[in-house]
Amino acid sequence: MTLLSLVRSAGLAVLALAPIAASAAPLRVVTTTEDLASLAREVGGDRVAVESIARGYQDPHFVEAKPSFILKLNRAELLVVVGRELEIGWLPPLIQQSRNAKIQPGGAGYLDASEGARILDMPTGQVTRAMGDVHPQGNPHYWLDPGNGRRIAQAMQRKLSALRPADAGHFAARYADFDRRLGAAEKRWDAAMAPFKGTKVVTYHRSWSNLVGRFGLDVMGFVEPRPGIPPSPAHTFSLMQEMKRAGVKVLLVEPYFDLKTPNSIARETGAKVVVLPPSTGGVPQAPDYIALFDHIVRLLTGALAGAR
């Protein structure tokens, strides 16, 4: 063997080993919510190590910043955010203090999951946070449509493949498997929800636009006068009149809101309060994205059937 061929074969050996070495350490992914974390695990499998900042039982608009979050972000190779200003009240200073150039907005390690998603409730006039509305860029609870879960997973597949080209085949195969399982689950959910198409409901926060749109329910009103604005006696009074007129029997409440106003609305109108978890990990029955919808559909169909 000549010296040249020895160098060549050694060089090839290094090249051949490089992708294995690169994928040996899982890519460190930080997501803002557990829904995004679940989707990242679906696509990334054992080639990613995923951590979420917010817990599933927390109101994602209002998360208390902790120093440990900055450390997580400092080490992250990819940050995935819900976007649409959902995290604007707590995330920007954490990203800034992480001193991690990769995960700054617009950086190679930053993914805004809302970019390819179907966004509802886009404001028509000018809406600013100064008005107290926490949905100034459309509804940020868009993960509550399985179609958007698929779009988010696809965006993650593209991003992970760009960051780890050697694992692109792995990510593509895992995305295809998730897509297939989600499609089968959607058939199940559509069939369970079909009898309730057009049923009128009221919700506390405007979290469920995508979900009710997907399954054909009709949201008649909200306990909050505007997203992020606490209920007022005048608004609650007119909401109860409308509920009685329209015969609304189901009131959906996110687990992090006080039940005082919903319970008094229920007493006055005869509606049933249903506490519905909007995020993965919020309750033990929803350990991942698909299980979350199974749980929501189970609770919803039970309440809707009981209200008939």
Ligand SMILES: [Zn+2]
């Ligand atoms: Zn919201």
